[in-house]
Amino acid sequence: MNNEAFAQLVDAHYAPLYRFALSLARNGSDAGDLVQQTFFIWATKGHGLRELSKAKSWLFTTLYREFLRGRRRDSRSSSLEDLPPGERDPAAEDIDRVSRIDSALVMSALQSVEETFRAPLTLFYLEDMSYQQIADTLEVPIGTVMSRLSRGKAQLRLALERTDPSAKIVPFPGTKENTAS
Amino acid sequence: MTLQEAKFILSSYRPNGSDSGSAAFGDALRMAGEDPVLGAWFARSRELDTAVAAKLAQIAPPPGLREAILAGARVGESHRKRGPAWGWMGGLAAAAALVIGLFSLRVPVRPVQPSIPSSAQVAPIAVFAIDDMVHGKHGGSGEPASALVARLETKGSAIPTGAEIGFDKLKATGCRTISWQGEDMIEVCFVRDGTLFHLYVLRRPGPGDDDAVGGPFYLEQAAGSAASWSDSHFDYALASTAGVAAIRKLLL
Numbered sequence: 001m002n003n004e005a006f007a008q009l010v011d012a013h014y015a016p017l018y019r020f021a022l023s024l025a026r027n028g029s030d031a032g033d034l035v036q037q038t039f040f041i042w043a044t045k046g047h048g049l050r051e052l053s054k055a056k057s058w059l060f061t062t063l064y065r066e067f068l069r070g071r072r073r074d075s076r077s078s079s080l081e082d083l084p085p086g087e088r089d090p091a092a093e094d095i096d097r098v099s100r101i102d103s104a105l106v107m108s109a110l111q112s113v114e115e116t117f118r119a120p121l122t123l124f125y126l127e128d129m130s131y132q133q134i135a136d137t138l139e140v141p142i143g144t145v146m147s148r149l150s151r152g153k154a155q156l157r158l159a160l161e162r163t164d165p166s167a168k169i170v171p172f173p174g175t176k177e178n179t180a181s
Numbered sequence: 182m183t184l185q186e187a188k189f190i191l192s193s194y195r196p197n198g199s200d201s202g203s204a205a206f207g208d209a210l211r212m213a214g215e216d217p218v219l220g221a222w223f224a225r226s227r228e229l230d231t232a233v234a235a236k237l238a239q240i241a242p243p244p245g246l247r248e249a250i251l252a253g254a255r256v257g258e259s260h261r262k263r264g265p266a267w268g269w270m271g272g273l274a275a276a277a278a279l280v281i282g283l284f285s286l287r288v289p290v291r292p293v294q295p296s297i298p299s300s301a302q303v304a305p306i307a308v309f310a311i312d313d314m315v316h317g318k319h320g321g322s323g324e325p326a327s328a329l330v331a332r333l334e335t336k337g338s339a340i341p342t343g344a345e346i347g348f349d350k351l352k353a354t355g356c357r358t359i360s361w362q363g364e365d366m367i368e369v370c371f372v373r374d375g376t377l378f379h380l381y382v383l384r385r386p387g388p389g390d391d392d393a394v395g396g397p398f399y400l401e402q403a404a405g406s407a408a409s410w411s412d413s414h415f416d417y418a419l420a421s422t423a424g425v426a427a428i429r430k431l432l433l
Contacts (some may be wrong), residue, residue, distance in 0.1 A: 003251075012251050018242040032246050039250045089223045098232040103239040110237065124193075125234045130200060131193040150192035153226075156233070 010039060016127050019107075020060060023122040024067045026111045034070075038063040060127070060137045064119060080177050095158055101163065109159035117152030120145050184219055187212045191223055196230040306383060307400045307407035309361060310418035311366070314379045315404045326351055326369060333371040333380065339433065340380070343414040348384055376427050381418040385411070398433055401425050408432060 014035055021031035038059055098106060113121060119138055123129045129137065135145045190209040202208070210406050213223040266402075329351065332338055346369065357368045357383075366383040396410025407420040408428045419428055 002387060007251060014247055014250055015242050018246060019237060022240065028243055032243055032249075035246065036250050037244075055210070081391060089222055090229045092225065095225065095229050095232055098236060101236075103236040106233060106236040107240055110233075122237075124195070125230070125237050128195055128234065130195065130196065130210070131205075146189065146193045150189050150373050153192055153230075157229075 006043065009042075009055060013056055014039070017059055018065055018124050019126045020065055020119075021067070021125070022107065022168070023118055024064070034063055034066055037066050041066070042100050056127075057133065057137055060123065061139065064138060090153075090157060094160065097160055101160075105163050106160070109156060109163045112159045113152055113155045114165075117148045117155055120148045121152035121156060124149055182208055182212060184216070187216075187219055188222065191226065194223075194227070196227040196234065220347070223426065306361070306366075306381060306416050306418040307398065307420070308402075309410035310379060310381045310407045310409070310420035311400065311402050311405040313359065313381070314407075314420040314422070329369055330371045333369065333378070334373055336374065340419070342417075343412050346382055346415060348382065348415070351382075373431060376421060376423040378423075378428075379420045381420070383416040385413065385415055399425050399428065 015037060017035045021034040022028060025031045025034055041062055042055075042059065052152045063135045110118065110122065110125075113178055120140075123134045123137060131142055131149065134149075138145070140148075146150045187209040190206060191213065194210075213219045255395055311417050329341065331344075332341060351367050351369070357370075359366045359368060361383060364383060366381055369380045369382075371378055371380065397408040398410070399408050400406065401424070405420055405422045406425045406428055407418050408425075409416065409418045410432075411417065419432070421428055
């Protein structure tokens with residue numbers, strides 16, 4: 001691949017890859033490193049990919065693999081899918097809340113979703129990938145993707161509720177509420 | 182299909198309608214059209230998904246990330262082909278841009294004197310040397326290392342080069358060896374005029390690579406300073422916390 005074609009590939013994908021990495025790594029520095037590492041692998045391994053239409057999927061899969069390789073696995077990860085979904089239907093105030101708050105707070109809420117659910121959820125939102133494409137990228141079965149999306153969305157709604165700076169604080173019964181004059 | 186099953190399936194439905202033709206959603210979509218409760222849930226769900234996606238799309242990558250990626254790829258390419266085809270100067274510029282990009286979030290690079298080449302011309306080995314000097318575990322002993330240290334510490338003596346560096350002996354007898362970009366590099370620490378210096382030596386792929394000869398190039402960062410240069414046998418970096426002036430004085 002010549003330099004110009006490579007630059008075009010970078011231009012097309014580095015921003016969404018960074019957002020994906022940011023949701024996974026939870027900090028900008030590590031996210032930048034992950035994106036650089038992903039393109040570095042593309043450049044150094046010769047990638048052997050003849051069909052550029054598959055480049056996007058290759059890049060996201062590679063970044064995810066690099067993330068998994070770099071972070072320490074802990075015992076909680078394997079049991080996450082046994083957790084109850086914490087289902088709560090989306091309400092009108094959820095939509096208002098998201099429209100009102102800063103994008104960084106939305107990202108912060110997304111970053112607080114459990115990692116197992118966060119990766120498919122991020123691809124769903126950031127890259128508008130179909131469940132099939134997400135399954136291919138993360139190398140998990142389709143049913144698993146659907147399950148993780150459903151549960152991830154429920155977690156995200158709860159996280160957004162907690163993140164909202166204008167959320168009302170309900171005074172504990174029996175205490176006096178401070179009022180501004 | 183129950184209400185919960187329909188919700189489960191529709192959670193994977195993209196809010197922009199891209200999945201409207203997918204058979205996997207057919208039954209659930211039909212049910213949402215017939216059941217007002219499910220229909221209302223689905224409408225709110227899509228609206229929320231659209232709002233979240235729009236907010237997340239506003240997150241911008243940090244400045245300089247694109248340039249660091251492009252430079253990094255060129256470094257990878259040059260490392261594979263390491264040799265005269267790419268040349269020293271071009272390789273250094275791209276490599277330095279990459280490594281500086283990698284470190285820029287942690288170690289701010291401050292400008293050096295105008296007469297000194299800009300940081301873009303500095304070899305990545307210099308950036309590595311400063312980082313290793315600050316964070317590495319230093320040490321090393323053995324006769325060849327001691328002899329080299331003694332020579333380095335002799336006031337007025339020149340830095341040994343090329344064939345004067347007994348690389349294999351140094352490596353075998355306890356001088357510190359570091360793996361850098363998959364290749365062995367030795368480090369020797371010495372004191373000259375009361376200043377501690379760290380000399381890093383990386384063997385080049387083969388002799389006679391005259392295109393690769395160049396430097397010294399100087400780099401000054403908040404954590405320390407370094408110079409890098411190359412002869413036909415080795416790449417070198419000399420790092421110190423004493424500043425560029427102290428390094429230049431030693432190399433002159």
